[in-house]
Amino acid sequence: MDKFYHFLTIASIVLYWVLVAGVTIRVVLKRRAVSVSLAWLMIIYILPVVGVACYFLFGELNLGRTRAERAKEMLAPFAEWFAKLNDCHAHSPESFGRHIYRIDELCNNRLGLPALSGNTLSLQSSPDDILHSIIEDIENAKSHIRMVFYIWHPGGLADSVASALIRAAKRGVDVKLLLDSAGSPRFFRSQWYTMMKESGIEVLQALEVSPWRIFLRRLDLRQHRKIIVIDDKVGYTGSMNLVDPAYFKQSSGVGQWVDIMVRVTGPTVNVLSAIHCWDWEVETGSRTMPQLPECRIDPNEPQHPVQVVPSGPGMPEHLISQVLTLAINQANKSVCITTPYFVPSADLLETLKMTAQRGIKVELIIPLKNDSIMVQWASRSFYTELMEAGVEIYEFYGGLLHTKSVVIDEQFCLVGTVNMDMRSLWLNFELTLAIDDEAFTKEMYWLQKSYMDASHKVKLKEWHKRSMYSRFLERVFYLFNPLL
Known part of the structure; x- marks a missing residue:
């Protein structure tokens, strides 16, 4: 029996070091920043077993086979939609300032997505003002509402937004809501999730978290965008999740979260809508492309060009x-x-x-x-x-x-x-x-x-x-x- 345990110990050690050697070779052969590769090698060697497990779970960008195949197939049709924006009068590089001109070149060459003029922008920094503005625009929605958020945390004015969405759905507005699974667990356990679905709102968990998916894709890959599009007329994006800071993480000891949102009108809203459509198709396989924006630009008005820059698996790297x-x-x-x-x-x-x-x-x-x-x-x-x-x-x-x-x-x-x-x-x-x-x-x-x-x-x-x-x-x- 002692010999068996001795053999088992030796075999386990050999197997572990073979595994470490294999992971080391894989880290070295991956083309990425040297600092990242060295950091991973240190984690693997300093934290035995745990380091190797961490690399399998978090070391490589793995979207999962189904989503990865969808994203690969989606790039061409979305790039074609983006490219049509170059023919729009709202794309006028000759009027761009020097800062955005080069960024337009980069995004256009890599994704076919140009900067567009003719927008109006409103910077919102008060959480109450942000949430009341969102509620007002939802109340005025006539056709559709598209939303994607990392976190939806029930409580306070966030509940008022949920109520406004339910009322919109009941009067015939098509509402699609995409929330990150890891970021919004409390929402998916709340009554709001059930009430929304019963009212006809399509609510989806993005990148659903569950134990059996551990080896199917990287678990800490997250849907971190914050986008609202209403009737392709009004859009929001920025740093704020769908939370009321007065009701969010009050016991964390860091104080209230301080955020901004940008309310946008103009052709950039259609691009935000397209990004939501991209995220929705990655999750569902269902394609709904937004309408192209109206291109009428008044040359006597300020142009306010905006370049939308998306990122994520399936899109051009970095x-x-x-x-x-x-x-x-x-x-x-x-x-x-x-x-x-x-x-x-x-x-x-x-x-x-x-x-x-x-x-x-x-x-x-x-x-x-x-x-x-x-x-x-x-x-x-x-x-x-x-x-x-x-x-x-x-x-x-x-x-x-x-x-x-x-x-x-x-x-x-x-x-x-x-x-x-x-x-x-x-x-x-x-x-x-x-x-x-x-x-x-x-x-x-x-x-x-x-x-x-x-x-x-x-x-x-x-x-x-x-x-x-x-x-x-x-x-x-x-x-x-x-x-x-």
């Missing part, structure tokens, strides 16, 4: 990351960034450092307290080299700053759902608007300044005095960069 890098590299005076989760790739880190080193004012505003302890410590591991390069870092103490925004030269901005971490830039279904509207951008920058007023500036001399314990935690959690 598109949002490329747009972000391109925008930052075009800065002549200033770059101001807000993000709740800051764990940048090596390329983005170098872009920020180089921008500051060429004399551009770079300001980074992130929350003092974060709902992810791992992200909070990992973020701080970048402070020293950023500040030494000249980047100014502000820690916001007015709640969990969840706004995702980048303002370039106070003339051009990016707003949307994208965090500055590997998950958003490489993995999730995300959406960013690149906005060439100086008045809107100045309003966005004033909001960023108000965030700075509720922050303290991190000073390099004081930062060097932090404890060895803090330095140790920063480096430990930095190793988990691929999982954050």
Whole structure:
């Protein structure tokens, strides 16, 4: 019996190291950032068994066979729909500012999706104002409502939005609601889910989470977009989930979440509708393409071009990351960034450092307290080299700053759902608007300044005095960069 257990032990060790060797070879052969590959190798070797299991679950972008095949087949017809927008009068590159001109080139060449003028934009930063505005537009809906959110959390004004949707469905409006399975578990256990379905609303779980799917696709791949489209006339997107912050994560110790939404009218709304149609087809296989936008543009009115930049499995890789890098590299005076989760790739880190080193004012505003302890410590591991390069870092103490925004030269901005971490830039279904509207951008920058007023500036001399314990935690959690 002792010999059997001895043999079993030796066989288990050999099998484990063969498995480790196989995973190591797979990590090395994958074409991705060297820093990501090295981080995974350290996790695999530092955390025996757990590291290998983590790689199988989270190490590769695996959408699942059915969804992956759908996404591959969908790209051509959606690219054809996008390409038709180039013939629209709303696409007028000759009138574009220098910031959006290059971004239009990039998105057009990679996805066939152009920037479109003739939009009106409204920046909304009060949660009550946002939710009341959404309710009012739902009440005025006549034909259809399309929504996709990462989180729907019942309570407060979120329930009023749900009631408005039910009333809309009962008066004949076609309502399609797509919610991420992992982000909205409380909604799917609530009475609202049942009441919506009974009223005729189509409610779907995106990327459904269940134990038997562990080896079928990557479980932490998330539907992270926030989109509302009403009658292809009014659209919303931004950082805010369908939650009332006064009723959401009140026990987490980080304060209320601080968010924005952008209310849009004009041809960009049809593009947002197309992105919802893409997400709906990935989940269901059912295709419903939106109508093409009206192209009548008044040359005497401000043009306000907007580039919609989507990302996710099945779409061109790293598109949002490329747009972000391109925008930052075009800065002549200033770059101001807000993000709740800051764990940048090596390329983005170098872009920020180089921008500051060429004399551009770079300001980074992130929350003092974060709902992810791992992200909070990992973020701080970048402070020293950023500040030494000249980047100014502000820690916001007015709640969990969840706004995702980048303002370039106070003339051009990016707003949307994208965090500055590997998950958003490489993995999730995300959406960013690149906005060439100086008045809107100045309003966005004033909001960023108000965030700075509720922050303290991190000073390099004081930062060097932090404890060895803090330095140790920063480096430990930095190793988990691929999982954050």
